[in-house]
Amino acid sequence: xxxxxxxxxxxxxxxxxxxxxxxxxxxxxxxxxxxxxxxxxxxxxxxxxxxxxxxxxxxxxxxxxxxxxxxxxxxxxxxxxxxxxxxxxxxxxxxxxxxxxxxxxxxxxxxxxxxxxxxxxxxxxxxxxxxxxxxxxxxxxxxxxxxxxxxxxxxxxxxxxxxxxxxxxxxxxxxxxxxxxxxxxxxxxxxxxxxxxxxxxxxxxxxxxxxxxxxxxxxxxxxxxxxxxxxxxxxxxxxxxxxxxxxxxxxxxxxxxxxxxxxxxxxxxxxxxxxxxxxxxxxxxxxxxxxxxxxxxxxxxxxxxxxxxxxxxxxxxxxxxx
Ligand SMILES: Nc1ncnc2c1ncn2[C@@H]1O[C@H](COP(=O)(O)OP(=O)(O)OP(=O)(O)O)[C@@H](O)[C@H]1O
Ligand SMILES: O=P(O)(O)OC[C@@]1(O)O[C@H](CO)[C@@H](O)[C@@H]1O
Numbered sequence: 001x002x003x004x005x006x007x008x009x010x011x012x013x014x015x016x017x018x019x020x021x022x023x024x025x026x027x028x029x030x031x032x033x034x035x036x037x038x039x040x041x042x043x044x045x046x047x048x049x050x051x052x053x054x055x056x057x058x059x060x061x062x063x064x065x066x067x068x069x070x071x072x073x074x075x076x077x078x079x080x081x082x083x084x085x086x087x088x089x090x091x092x093x094x095x096x097x098x099x100x101x102x103x104x105x106x107x108x109x110x111x112x113x114x115x116x117x118x119x120x121x122x123x124x125x126x127x128x129x130x131x132x133x134x135x136x137x138x139x140x141x142x143x144x145x146x147x148x149x150x151x152x153x154x155x156x157x158x159x160x161x162x163x164x165x166x167x168x169x170x171x172x173x174x175x176x177x178x179x180x181x182x183x184x185x186x187x188x189x190x191x192x193x194x195x196x197x198x199x200x201x202x203x204x205x206x207x208x209x210x211x212x213x214x215x216x217x218x219x220x221x222x223x224x225x226x227x228x229x230x231x232x233x234x235x236x237x238x239x240x241x242x243x244x245x246x247x248x249x250x251x252x253x254x255x256x257x258x259x260x261x262x263x264x265x266x267x268x269x270x271x272x273x274x275x276x277x278x279x280x281x282x283x284x285x286x287x288x289x290x291x292x293x294x295x296x297x298x299x300x301x302x303x304x305x306x307x308x309x310x311x312x313x314x315x316x317x318x319x320x321x322x
Contacts, residue, residue, distance in 0.1 A: 001054065001128050001129045001130060002042075002043070002052070002131045002133060002259055003055075003056060003122065003125055003129045003131070003132050004039035004040070004053065004054070004056065004133040005055075005057075005122055005135065006037035006039030006056070006057045006135055006136050007057075007110065007118065007136065007137075007138055007139055007142055007146075008136050009035075009037030009039075009059075009067060009087055009088075009107075010036050010067075010087065010088045010104070010105070010107070011035060011063050011066055011070070011087070011090075012035075012089075012091075012092065012248070012249075013032075013033050013089055013090070013091045014031055014032055014033075014091075014094060014284045014285070015030075015092065015094065016030050016031060016094045017029070017095060018095075018096060020093060020095055033066075033089075034284055034285050034286050035070035035071050035074065035076075036249070036286075037057065037135070038135035038164055038251075039055055039057070039133055039135035040057060040071070041135075041252035041253070041256075042133050042164075042252050042255050042256045043055035043076055043256075044286055045252065045256035045275065045286070045287070046256050046259065046260060047074070048289060049256075049289060051259075051260055052077075053077070054077040054079060055079070056080075056081075056118060056122055056125070057078065057079075057080060057081070058080070058083040058114060059080045059081070059087060060083040060084060060087055060108060061086025063086055063087040063088065063089055064083075064087035067087055079125060081114060081117045083108060083110060083111075083114045084108070084111065084114070085107075085108020086108055087107065088104075088106070088108070089105060090102065090103065090104045090105060092248050092284070092285075094283075098244055100246055100247065100248055106140065107139040109139060109140040110139050110140070110142050112141070114141075115141065115143075115146070119146070119149075122150060126157045129154075130263070131160045131161070131259050131263060132154045132160070132162070133161075133162045133255065133259065134147045134150055134151070134161065134163045134165070135163075135164045135165065135255070136165060137165060137169065138165070138169045144168050144172045145173075145176075146169075147163050147165065147169060147172070147176060148172055148174070148175040148176030151176030151177060151178045152176045155176075160180070160263065161176070161180070162179065162180040162182065162255060162258075162259065162263075163178045163181045163214075164181070164255050167187075167190065170187060170191060171191060171212075174209065174212045174213035174214055177214070177215065178213070178214055178215070179216065179263075180214065180215065180216045180217070180258070181214040181216075181217055181218070182217075182218045182219075182254070182255045183209075183220075184219070184220045184221070184222065184251055185202065185219065185220075185222065185224075185310055188206065188217075188219050191205070191209060196308065197307055198304060198307055198308060199221075199236060199302055199303065199304055199305075200305060200306075202221065202308070203227060203234045205219075206219055206229035206234070207229060207234075215231070216228065216230035216231075216264070217229045218255070218272060220272075220276065222247065222250075222310050223241075223244075223309045223310065224309055224310065225238025225273050225276075225297075226238070226273050228265075228266075228268070228272075230264070230265070232265070233300055235265075235266055235298060235299070235300050236298070236299055236302035237269045237270055237272070237273040237296050237297065238273060238297055239277040239294060240295075241277055241280055241281060243281070244280045244281070245280065245281055245282060245283050246280065246283055246285075247280050248285050249279055249285035250280045251276070252279075252285075253278065253279035253287055253290075254272040254275055254279075256275060257272040257273070257276065257290065258271060260275070269298060270296045270298055271290075274290050274291070274294040274296055275287075277290070277294055278290035278291060278294065
């Protein structure tokens with residue numbers, strides 16, 4: 001069983017536009033809403049592939065009620081904690097060339113009693129759990145070290161922990177010695193405080209993150225696939241994608257694939273890239289079942305000097321097709 005925690009879930013709204021002129025009234029061609037937030041996405045991807053997964057999340061306000069209703073329709077097992085604030089809506093504006101401009105709201109502040117209720121729900125639901133995945137941004141009011149605290153508590157109960165977040169919450173999570181962190185290139189660059197331009201520089205950065213506390217680093221690199229750096233090796237995997245439709249949620253698909261693939265080594269990395277590949281070929285945040293025959297090129301003898309296609313990985317990049 002895999003338990004995911006999303007402290008800042010959302011209803012993701014994807015809106016297709018012909019152009020994005022600032023200050024204009026833009027008539028969109030179509031749009032839709034999906035239940036979301038990083039841990040919700042991970043749980044939904046696992047659930048759709050038949051792996052038992054449960055999502056822990058706060059719900060509040062009318063958007064929270066909508067989110068709850070959507071998750072009920074998806075049949076995803078959830079543990080919801082009622083909060084006083086309104087859950088956020090995040091918007092993806094998709095242009096015809098595939099460029100996605102994403103607007104993420106801050107989400108409601110969580111009060112101390114609400115955060116503690118969510119922690120209690122996580123700790124009370126760790127029986128038979130193989131992995132706890134702590135995913136996404138921390139809303140205002142949540143202590144920056146919360147993921148580290150949960151990592152320690154989960155480890156004491158024999159549960160492995162994956163963390164997928166960014167900025168200070170990612171840095172602070174390392175104190176809890178998580179089994180896995182999944183930064184993208186920009187998040188990793190931010191963490192080590194320097195731009196990353198080649199596969200070799202990503203490996204060096206991932207090794208540094210291991211010395212800071214993570215046991216393994218799954219660095220998702222967009223069009224350059226993913227690198228797994230753990231105690232045994234540094235492995236690179238990638239797959240050909242004819243046309244990228246939307247990269248929103250691809251990182252969550254990759255993390256879900258990694259966990260589905262056993263959570264360690266080459267088989268997990270291969271599944272991560274197969275699922276990320278499926279996600280980018282699908283509109284919006286979520287994606288249907290990954291192609292079980294997806295071919296993935298996996299190698300330990302990759303060229304460390306190979307430049308990243310998304311060169312100058314720095315924080316703040318939008319999701320865009322190459
Ligand atoms: N442009 C692309 N071409 C091919 N594969 C891609 C592309 N973008 C993403 N992928 C696949 O999806 C995986 C995850 O993508 P990415 O590194 O963009 O995650 P992310 O930035 O964490 O995404 P998000 O935060 O939106 O979930 C990659 O490891 C890769 O396998
Ligand atoms: O604001 P956060 O918590 O960092 O990220 C939230 C989010 O951008 O992540 C998912 C894609 O990974 C989206 O479904 C969702 O809107």
